[in-house]
Amino acid sequence: MHAFLQQIINGISLGSIYALVALGYTMVYGVMRLINFAHGDVYMLGAFFGYYSSRVLHGKLQSSLIETILVMIVSMLGCALIGMLIERLAYRPVRKASRLTSLIIAIGLSLLIENLAQLIFGADPKFFPQLIPEKQIALGGLSLTNQQIIVVVVALLLMAGLNAFVFYTKSGKAMRAVSFNLDAAKLMGINTNAVISLTFALGSALAAAGGILVSMNLPGIDPLMGVMTGLKAFVAAVLGGIGNIFGAVLGGLILGLAETFVAGYGSSTYRDAIAFLILIAILLFKPEGLLGKGQVEKV
Amino acid sequence: MSLLRLDRLTRRFGGITATKDVSFSIELGQLFGLIGPNGAGKTTLFNLITGVYAPDEGSIEFDAKSIGGFPPHQIASLGISRTFQNIRLFGSMSVLDNVKTACHMRRKTSLWNSVILSSAFQRSEIETEKFCRHLLDLLQLGQYAEENARNLPYGHQRRLEIARALATEPKLLLLDEPAAGMNPQESQDLMHLIRRLRDEFHLTVLLVEHNMKVVMGVCERIHVLDYGESIAEGAPDEVRRNPKVIQAYLGVE
Amino acid sequence: MSLKRWLYIPVILIVLGLLQWACSALLLDGPIRQGPYYYQILILAGINIILAVSLNLTNGVAGQFSIGHAGFFAVGAYVAACISVYGGPGIHSLLGFMPGDAQGAALLVLAMIGGVLAAALAGLVVGIPSLRLRGDYLAIVTLGFGEIIRVLILNIEAVGGARGFIGIPKLSNFFWVFGGVVAAILIIRNLTRSGYGRALLSIREDEIAAQAMGIPVTRYKVMAFVISAAFAGMAGALFGHFTMYLHTNSFTFVKSFEIIIMIALGGLGSLSGAVLGAIVITVLPELFREFSEYRMVIYSLALILIMIFRPQGLLGNASLLGRKRGGK
Numbered sequence: 080m081h082a083f084l085q086q087i088i089n090g091i092s093l094g095s096i097y098a099l100v101a102l103g104y105t106m107v108y109g110v111m112r113l114i115n116f117a118h119g120d121v122y123m124l125g126a127f128f129g130y131y132s133s134r135v136l137h138g139k140l141q142s143s144l145i146e147t148i149l150v151m152i153v154s155m156l157g158c159a160l161i162g163m164l165i166e167r168l169a170y171r172p173v174r175k176a177s178r179l180t181s182l183i184i185a186i187g188l189s190l191l192i193e194n195l196a197q198l199i200f201g202a203d204p205k206f207f208p209q210l211i212p213e214k215q216i217a218l219g220g221l222s223l224t225n226q227q228i229i230v231v232v233v234a235l236l237l238m239a240g241l242n243a244f245v246f247y248t249k250s251g252k253a254m255r256a257v258s259f260n261l262d263a264a265k266l267m268g269i270n271t272n273a274v275i276s277l278t279f280a281l282g283s284a285l286a287a288a289g290g291i292l293v294s295m296n297l298p299g300i301d302p303l304m305g306v307m308t309g310l311k312a313f314v315a316a317v318l319g320g321i322g323n324i325f326g327a328v329l330g331g332l333i334l335g336l337a338e339t340f341v342a343g344y345g346s347s348t349y350r351d352a353i354a355f356l357i358l359i360a361i362l363l364f365k366p367e368g369l370l371g372k373g374q375v376e377k378v
Numbered sequence: 379m380s381l382l383r384l385d386r387l388t389r390r391f392g393g394i395t396a397t398k399d400v401s402f403s404i405e406l407g408q409l410f411g412l413i414g415p416n417g418a419g420k421t422t423l424f425n426l427i428t429g430v431y432a433p434d435e436g437s438i439e440f441d442a443k444s445i446g447g448f449p450p451h452q453i454a455s456l457g458i459s460r461t462f463q464n465i466r467l468f469g470s471m472s473v474l475d476n477v478k479t480a481c482h483m484r485r486k487t488s489l490w491n492s493v494i495l496s497s498a499f500q501r502s503e504i505e506t507e508k509f510c511r512h513l514l515d516l517l518q519l520g521q522y523a524e525e526n527a528r529n530l531p532y533g534h535q536r537r538l539e540i541a542r543a544l545a546t547e548p549k550l551l552l553l554d555e556p557a558a559g560m561n562p563q564e565s566q567d568l569m570h571l572i573r574r575l576r577d578e579f580h581l582t583v584l585l586v587e588h589n590m591k592v593v594m595g596v597c598e599r600i601h602v603l604d605y606g607e608s609i610a611e612g613a614p615d616e617v618r619r620n621p622k623v624i625q626a627y628l629g630v631e
Numbered sequence: 632m633s634l635k636r637w638l639y640i641p642v643i644l645i646v647l648g649l650l651q652w653a654c655s656a657l658l659l660d661g662p663i664r665q666g667p668y669y670y671q672i673l674i675l676a677g678i679n680i681i682l683a684v685s686l687n688l689t690n691g692v693a694g695q696f697s698i699g700h701a702g703f704f705a706v707g708a709y710v711a712a713c714i715s716v717y718g719g720p721g722i723h724s725l726l727g728f729m730p731g732d733a734q735g736a737a738l739l740v741l742a743m744i745g746g747v748l749a750a751a752l753a754g755l756v757v758g759i760p761s762l763r764l765r766g767d768y769l770a771i772v773t774l775g776f777g778e779i780i781r782v783l784i785l786n787i788e789a790v791g792g793a794r795g796f797i798g799i800p801k802l803s804n805f806f807w808v809f810g811g812v813v814a815a816i817l818i819i820r821n822l823t824r825s826g827y828g829r830a831l832l833s834i835r836e837d838e839i840a841a842q843a844m845g846i847p848v849t850r851y852k853v854m855a856f857v858i859s860a861a862f863a864g865m866a867g868a869l870f871g872h873f874t875m876y877l878h879t880n881s882f883t884f885v886k887s888f889e890i891i892i893m894i895a896l897g898g899l900g901s902l903s904g905a906v907l908g909a910i911v912i913t914v915l916p917e918l919f920r921e922f923s924e925y926r927m928v929i930y931s932l933a934l935i936l937i938m939i940f941r942p943q944g945l946l947g948n949a950s951l952l953g954r955k956r957g958g959k
Binding site: 480484493 | 636825832841842
Binding site for chain 3: 113114169172173176178179180182183184186187188189190191193194195197198310313314317349351352354355356358359362363366
């Protein structure tokens with residue numbers, strides 16, 4: 080029973096990361112009907128921005144909490160900028176072209192960022208500093224770390240923030256309008272380019288936060304760390320119903336739990352395959368996802 | 379003898395009933411019109427007959443065979459072909475290839491023959507090409523054969539839709555607003571064309587059209603839908619005078 | 632007419648045989664320095680051509696965007712290698728009456744048939760459920776299947792698991808690889824130009840209209856997918872019997888992406904473009920070996936720029952293999 084609860088805790092912690100990254104996929108898909116394959120790599124960049132900014136900041140501040148917060152803000156801003164640049168330079172020129180074109184560009188972008196990162200940062204893993212010293216917390220025989228709690232709490236705060244933004248601000252309303260119908264939104268005087276930029280910025284910032292949160296628990300970060308996480312977060316987004324913010328969170332949690340259980344009770348080599356099995360199953364039996372709405376093509 | 383018989387055909391989308399208990403039958407060789415205000419369920423009916431949607435209730439009988447719920451390609455092979463209201467040509471293929479594609483179903487050689495370029499394959503290619511060029515000439519599209527379909531002007535695209543539908547060698551041809559966007563002269567030509575095609579290809583035609591001049595001028599019998607339900611049927615003159623029809627179109631209190 | 636066409640086959644075989652002889656004389660045992668290295672590039676280019684031409688059938692012609700081609704490449708490679716490694720001794724003893732070279736050739740042919748059939752079967756199993764999906768979803772599902780195939784192979788001890796599969800006899804050479812290239816190009820070209828090819832193009836253009844014209848859309852999509860997978864399997868069989876060693880790292884989705892880059896470079900849907908793209912992507916990195924760390928950066932940047940500024944590919948509408956019908 081303890082082992083079971085332990086797996087659940089680990090799974091939720093992992094799942095919150097997937098959820099944060101999945102949000103970016105879902106938001107971008109929602110407004111542009113585009114799978115931004117480069118999103119996983121933005122997450123990787125988030126980790127690296129965090130790494131470098133913490134090296135600069137380290138020891139200059141008294142409180143490790145303030146340092147952590149600063150590192151996060153720097154990295155989130157950096158990634159937001161990258162996200163906007165990606166949209167402006169690579170996706171906007173082909174927005175009118177076929178979806179296949181943007182899909183191929185997305186693949187190219189992903190490869191480009193990974194390989195540029197290998198050139199700039201080096202291919203070897205880097206040791207990510209412990210921004211907040213790890214503490215074990217015993218909870219009735221379960222072993223929890225303060226890091227795991229931080230991951231879940233920060234992820235929850237960010238998701239709540241996003242939710243408030245999307246549902247209670249004017250920009251959020253514009254974003255929902257664009258995701259409902261881009262052309263109609265444009266006719267209503269919404270600056271759709273600005274909304275799309277904003278969507279990329281927000282999604283990328285969340286991915287950056289995910290990158291830092293995950294790195295605090297990892298032995299090292301490397302330029303290819305975003306590949307698998309990106310794919311899995313995408314699976315999470317599809318599982319929940321792509322384009323649906325709550326779906327992304329739900330999908331992330333389910334995927335995180337499924338993976339921890341497969342790794343805990345089965346073979347860890349199959350750990351990466353479970354995400355794809357879930358993906359295939361959901362697409363075959365309920366392609367609109369758990370919380371998504373089906374669409375009928377108009378003839 | 380009736381070629382197509384709809385019996386109490388019903389289809390719902392969520393809470394909306396797009397067609398409700400629609401029944402009518404079309405005689406062999408008839409030019410049959412289907413009219414009704416926007417949203418009356420005409421296109422839904424087309425999609426039911428051609429298998430894009432399956433009916434929720436009721437039956438569709440074609441050539442004395444029940445076809446309700448059959449997949450579209452099978453219905454096409456039984457001899458029902460159609461044009462689309464919002465033109466759906468194969469845009470980046472040539473005009474000729476658009477028509478040839480529609481021939482594939484009736485005139486195909488085996489995969490193996492196609493791959494080894496057997497003489498049977500080559501004979502069939504030559505025949506197909508001849509047949510398709512004939513169709514294009516008939517619809518005055520011959521000179522555009524090598525052009526990409528999407529580069530054709532709108533009126534030509536509508537005619538290409540008809541040529542492509544004819545290439546499947548149908549018994550029943552469904553035309554979904556073929557006169558949409560045409561000027562009076564073009565619609566006049568279209569009326570002649572429809573009659574001529576019916577005679578030349580021994581077709582039965584089901585026509586959905588908003589242009590009353592065309593419908594009244596061409597059709598021998600007309601069925602009227604409103605809000606998914608049948609409200610009238612008869613010869614053009616009867617339908618024109620029917621108070622229910624006038625009310626549906628003009629919205630009299 | 633029919634008879635004359637069959638005459639091409641012995642002519643092609645003789646030409647291939649002569650070229651094979653030239654390759655051994657000049658590159659392998661010959662005067663050219665680094666000959667074996669050039670030979671290897673030649674072979675890899677041939678294998679990439681088969682991969683690109685076959686993927687082009689699904690992705691370019693039928694418009695069903697698959698990014699799991701490496702999975703079928705892997706199935707073909709591993710199944711063929713199993714046949715020659717585990718079935719090799721038995722087959723050799725059965726064919727004891729033949730000369731050694733002929734035994735090798737027979738074994739390779741058997742292995743290739745096995746690889747092709749296995750990959751085709753995998754294509755069928757993956758294709759039937761996936762091809763109901765469209766666009767992005769199909770892409771991601773094929774990616775998933777590709778990765779699952781790889782993970783499964785990684786967990787089979789009989790084929791070496793994570794250590795890799797060693798001891799595969801070196802049976803393929805220029806003759807077989809380019810025989811495969813010619814077969815792939817001719818078969819796929821003829822198919823594309825037939826009514827089946829037009830039907831596939833029409834599916835790419837508008838599925839609903841294609842169905843209304845009597846094209847059984849799902850069956851044809853699966854057909855294209857299976858043929859494409861079969862050729863990928865053939866490429867795999869040839870690959871394993873050339874490198875003599877297989878590791879699942881050669882079959883990740885990065886390999887699938889690489890094949891996509893090849894066909895995007897040449898122009899989606901264009902056969903000659905796929906051939907050219909495969910050659911460029913194989914040879915170019917070798918020419919710029921000193922910049923090898925920039926290789927992938929240049930690849931990916933080139934891919935993005937091509938898609939933005941010249942989405943019809945570098946070749947565009949030109950076709951090296953005569954008038955192309957229907958393609959973009």
